[in-house]
Amino acid sequence: MEEKGGSWLDRLRRGFSRTSERLNENLTGLVGPGIELDERTLGELEEALIATDLGPAAAARIAARVGEGRYSKTLDEAGLRAIVADEIAKILRPVAKPLEITAFPRPHVVLVVGVNGSGKTTTIAKLAHLFTEQDYSVMLAAGDTFRAAAIAQLQTWGDRAGVPVVSGKEGADAAGLVFDAHQRARAEGVDVLIVDTAGRLQNKQGLMDELAKVKRVLGKLDAAAPHDVVLVLDATVGQNAFSQIEAFRETAGVTGLVMTKLDGTARGGVLVAAAERYGLPIHAVGVGETMTDLRPFDADELARAIAGAR
Numbered sequence: 001m002e003e004k005g006g007s008w009l010d011r012l013r014r015g016f017s018r019t020s021e022r023l024n025e026n027l028t029g030l031v032g033p034g035i036e037l038d039e040r041t042l043g044e045l046e047e048a049l050i051a052t053d054l055g056p057a058a059a060a061r062i063a064a065r066v067g068e069g070r071y072s073k074t075l076d077e078a079g080l081r082a083i084v085a086d087e088i089a090k091i092l093r094p095v096a097k098p099l100e101i102t103a104f105p106r107p108h109v110v111l112v113v114g115v116n117g118s119g120k121t122t123t124i125a126k127l128a129h130l131f132t133e134q135d136y137s138v139m140l141a142a143g144d145t146f147r148a149a150a151i152a153q154l155q156t157w158g159d160r161a162g163v164p165v166v167s168g169k170e171g172a173d174a175a176g177l178v179f180d181a182h183q184r185a186r187a188e189g190v191d192v193l194i195v196d197t198a199g200r201l202q203n204k205q206g207l208m209d210e211l212a213k214v215k216r217v218l219g220k221l222d223a224a225a226p227h228d229v230v231l232v233l234d235a236t237v238g239q240n241a242f243s244q245i246e247a248f249r250e251t252a253g254v255t256g257l258v259m260t261k262l263d264g265t266a267r268g269g270v271l272v273a274a275a276e277r278y279g280l281p282i283h284a285v286g287v288g289e290t291m292t293d294l295r296p297f298d299a300d301e302l303a304r305a306i307a308g309a310r
């Protein structure tokens with residue numbers, strides 16, 4: 001799809017450029033004419049992969065695969081990148097799963113969780129934009145009632161995306177607000193209700209209670225709701241993403257991930273490590289701050305962008 005700033009693939013490549021450049025720095029001179037593959041080269045390749053936060057297990061496997069049948073032979077850089085991309089794609093394919101709007105009766109409820117600053121609000125706007133483009137009607141619920149700024153910010157993004165936002169006053173009961181939003185969405189025949197939530201992981205018990213209550217209220221209105229519980233992860237936190245996955249899996253029953261800010265880090269490999277470690281569906285990736293900077297996750301495209309392969 002051609003749009004401002006080039007095709008999505010171009011943007012994805014640009015987004016992952018810091019990660020693929022990190023690989024580049026470390027791969028240059030490792031392979032090429034006249035350089036035979038040996039243990040040392042493969043060890044360096046493994047280290048280069050680890051430097052992108054891809055995870056030691058995947059890095060070791062990829063290096064081994066590169067070495068298969070190629071000892072004492074030469075390999076050019078394009079060939080090497082193609083093999084790396086192929087191995088990464090194998091890890092990502094089983095988890096690449098776009099969000100699907102399936103609920104009947106409507107609305108399909110997507111509960112969005114994540115720590116403050118992870119890009120939650122922006123991601124909600126991006127999802128709203130994506131669903132609107134697919135001709136679904138969307139409503140947002142400002143369930144992070146803890147901070148006035150969060151409510152205002154969601155309202156601004158809702159306006160930008162052209163979708164209604166149900167919000168209350170700062171400090172209002174989040175579950176009550178979500179109840180109202182669901183009733184309104186159902187009455188208006190809205191297809192997708194996206195619910196923002198507070199992200200105070202510091203107050204784990206409070207957060208857990210609040211999320212549990214929101215889920216209970218939704219479940220009373222529709223036994224299948226929330227249909228998706230999506231955790232938004234900031235890729236720039238690197239391996240800390242793992243503790244967030246574990247915490248929110250436990251507190252919120254996360255069913256899938258969206259990873260944001262992949263454009264701001266050389267450690268984009270963390271996406272691959274998370275896929276391998278948790279096997280949770282990854283719905284989409286964010287590679288920028290505007291509404292069109294999020295797309296459903298395509299394993300092969302993404303693998304090529306990470307590896308810098310053509």
Ligand SMILES: Nc1nc2c(ncn2[C@@H]2O[C@H](COP(=O)(O)OP(=O)(O)OP(=O)(O)O)[C@@H](O)[C@H]2O)c(=O)[nH]1
Nearest residue numbers: 116117118119120121122260261264286287288289
């Ligand atoms: N570069 C880049 N920045 C992003 C992306 N997604 C979000 N951001 C930025 O990250 C910052 C935080 O995003 P928010 O959406 O406000 O995050 P939040 O999790 O709702 O945070 P709170 O408002 O603190 O609850 C903002 O400056 C966003 O513009 C992304 O994919 N890439």
